[in-house]
Amino acid sequence: MPNPTTRPGALSRIMRSVVMACAAIGSAMAVEDGWTNPVLDKFPTAAVNTTGLATGDHWVTVGQLHSVTGTMAISETGSVEAERLAIKQINDMGGILGRKIKIIQEDGASDWPTFAEKAKKLLIKDKVGTVFGCWTSASRKAVLPIFEKENGMLYYPTFYEGLEASKNVIYTGQEATQQILWGLDWANKEKGAKTFFLIGSDYIWPRTSNKIARIHIEKHLKDCKVVGEEYYPLGHTNFNSLINKVKLAKPDVIYSVVVGGSNVSWYKQLKAAGITGASLAAKKQLLLTISTTEDEVRGIGGENVEGFFACMKYFQSLPNENNLKFVAAFNEMYKDKYAGKAVVGDVTQAAYLGPWLWKATVEKAGSFDIDKIAAASPDVEFTGAPEGYVKIHKNHHLWSKARIGEMMLDGQFKVLAESPELIEPNPFPEGYK
């Protein structure tokens, strides 16, 4: 029982026995499927699951909580697909502790109370072993108290603003400093940039990112300054006035943290106003973004973004062996949908890491118990990551590299530079508050 104060009514007791009966039938069916757990003796259910999670002798259930509908479905589709791919691969390898993974998918519907409601359902009613999910900061903030209260585990894939470290969350994307500082250094050292114009959608991630960027530019880069900072409402589609302001300010770097559907309008209108990668390069200017991945470029069209730069930890074009395998597997699994032309972005890759990191952690802990997983997470490694080697820090974020990619006509990124070392995650950066 997750909470000793819970006193179930008579009916829910009946419900529970019905569920148990179903579970028994389910596991019996699993055996009939020809699947027997090869390591059941070594990891008996009573030992690996002491907290009443929905885990049996042959299977373990996990939750998947993303928006399948609503405005965020656009962004979250990739994460859903990548997580399913990882889970399928893990199952094909024999599962976790000899148990196959079953997915319970819930739709957050781009609506934060719905996320909270579904998170409660997954943790209290379905008692899933872990949850892979959420995308926006707002949805994570909405479910976080529930995960902490009910002691669940969330693998969160998106790059985000930091300022958070929970026992109950593993952040597989970058926090703000991992993505921002090195990229600004690169623009300053390699491109000689001195002036920056910061642009963002109006919510916490762009604002925090730009705050960190501003402090870094003003305090840590020599002779550099911020010549403008502008925010537009989410979903805004008209940027002509902003583009004129940028033209007047003539910054060396247009630093863009515009997200979602606004991206398409922003880049199309930039191009229409004569600002392209080539025209900027001619004037020794550049556009650097931390919010545009291959996923977005697919919607924007490569011709509108050619020659702009992005700072991410992963690009689809990374030539390492892990990544080639990952992209091939992704294409194979969704060949009906994408006909071999699947587009994989930074967040999609980070979502793919979630199930694998969970597997590694469970195996290290020898248990599905949330507390043991949380405790075992620091220093868990995953050598098969498409982005290269990753490791969980004790603050539950990942050590990862930062990379600069140049956007190409075909919607892919050419990797130009890569941080030499793994960058330490630092969600509460001293001196950047």
Place this chain on the structure above:
Amino acid sequence: MTAKIALALLLAASAGYSWDEIKGVMIMQGFAGLSLFSIFLLMALGLAIIFGQMKVINMAHGEFLTMGAYTTVFLSWLCESYAPGLLAWYFPVAMILAFFVAGSVGFLVEFAIIRHLYKRPLDTLLATWGLSMILQETFRQIAGARETSATMPEWLMGSLQPFEGVDIPINGIFLLGASLVLTVIVVINLYYTRSGLRVRATVMNRDMAGAVGINTRMTDRMTFALGCGIAGVAGAAFTTVGSISPSAGGLYIVDTFMVVVFGGAGSIIGTILAAFGIAQAQSVLEFFLSGVLAKVAVLLAVVFILMIRPQGLVVAKIRK
């Protein structure tokens, strides 16, 4: 306008920009306002007919825009796959096709739903809200949840440079042209043709129009289809500047209603004036304030002006 120029001069002088730069930015800023105007006008024209003339609160208007946009995307994909040579010229065809696709869906919707609700105009809001959910899901099933984009012909991209430092976006000019042409077509259709006469007669006095032999049911259906078709054309035109996703329609719907209501329902001239006023105000405020505050200021200003002129800018004279 003069206040805008004076402010621009003041700002520029204090920041130490050269005269050429100021001039260039002023021209471009003026054009930014104009292209926002054409976007608002395109959005609102269809609704001005449906809501302004027929009093149907069509919450699915945004979805008819999206429908036109998807038609364009589909045609561009078709061209790319099967006839790359036609890619340069598919766009005008796409706009016409968008008109017929959205128009015929509108025709069906009127037949299936709207015609039962003319006596209860506020109920059309609920039914069309349901319709918009169904349409959104249909787009998602057919085209996928991700953002897509139509391949633009070369001649629509880039910018004109009349002189150094001034870039006038070609797609902006195209939008402006499209909105003006469409407005002229709508005005001619409404005010200078027999079918337009029938529409106006039905709006003014349904019973009397019926009595003199106008088929009011068919007129309603055609009017609704026309409004939806125009929304489709607008959607096709938007692919040059904006994003297309199943739920993109929701972004436009409130702005659209604001323009129509602000202009005075039932008046095309009012709609044009309202689109111009709101667009210029927003564009100027965006330049001098921030994007967020501009939006709030414009919303509040519209509310305030509507308080002073409850029937909108231009009041159509209709006997109730």
Place this chain on the structure above:
Amino acid sequence: MNTLYRSMLGGRSGLIGLAILAGLLLIVFPLLLEPFRLNMMGKYLSLAFVAIALVMCWGYGGIMSLGQGLFWGLGGYCMAAFLKLEAARNIASEAGTDQIKALSTVGLPDFMDWNQITELPWFWYPFKSFPLTLALMIVVPTVIAYIIGTAMFKRRVGGVYFAIITQALCWAMEILFVTRQGWTGGINGITDLRTLLGWDIRTPSAQSSIYFMTVVGILVCIVLGRWLLNSKFGRLLVAVRDMEDRVRFSGYDVANLKTTVFCIAAAMSAVGGAFFVLNVGFMSPKLVTIEPSIYMVIFCAVGGRMSLIGAVYGTLAVSYGRTFFSEEFPALWYFLMGSVFILVTMVFPDGLAGAATRGVPAAWRWLTRNFREPPPAPATAAVKEAQP
């Protein structure tokens, strides 16, 4: 006593309806539903406050507000502000936790700290006191409704114009709340609320207590609404809706009447918002914007815009339908919900209440048709007359 019985409880049939609803909410749901589902019902019911408010101002008063989320949200934000300050104080006293290490100004809500606000803004001070919070929760939305109401109704803005204006105001408020994130928590809203006056609102027992409080609130609102609508005020309201000019010519101040009902509706919605925060544990600007406001109107329409009790059923039906369809058919639930809305508007213009008042007697007659000799023709006429 008799008049009280008639006006507040709606006579015998009204009392039966109320008793059925109370029985369902107070006895059947708590027995049948698991704590998690019961909490969801509490969340839905906090929306029913708005639906009841809309019955009064739209169904009876003819004022369609597409921005009722504004008032609901203000009520919710007031309650959330109080709870957040309490949570911040508690974190300050639990020294040594991770959370405290992350803060530079201890005792301030976390989102203010992230936005480099080092001192509590002045308008947050009243929310340190619970009585003051409760007062503001009612007063702020009422005053805003009064301002909007007087400004609009005195100028005789009505119908769709009023609807669009309230929608615009609602949108403006959302944008403001999102952009002033140091003051309001921005798009994330005010999250991680834990205790109310030291009482942990997240435990299952607390959640079921909050559920019962919500139900009692709903029942009080219905009784209050009935009393208002059965009074002279209510009859005037209907008169204004149906023939505004005639009421005006009879010497009544129509604008005043409309403003009053609009203010009452605003206050009622605000109470719902506060209950929502207690049930769900956070508040976000996403809940205040246009889409939820339209849903609120839909709740009211599905329930039947002339029925206070119907509004509650409408809210529960639509909200539960949303949850059910999205759980069972994640890919298709938009289709299903959309079709339901269209069907309801076309087939049951008076919503569930209309279906019940017309459908149930008809079904009863059909079921008992073999036991009666002549069909009761005059009965239908009597029903017609009895309707207002």
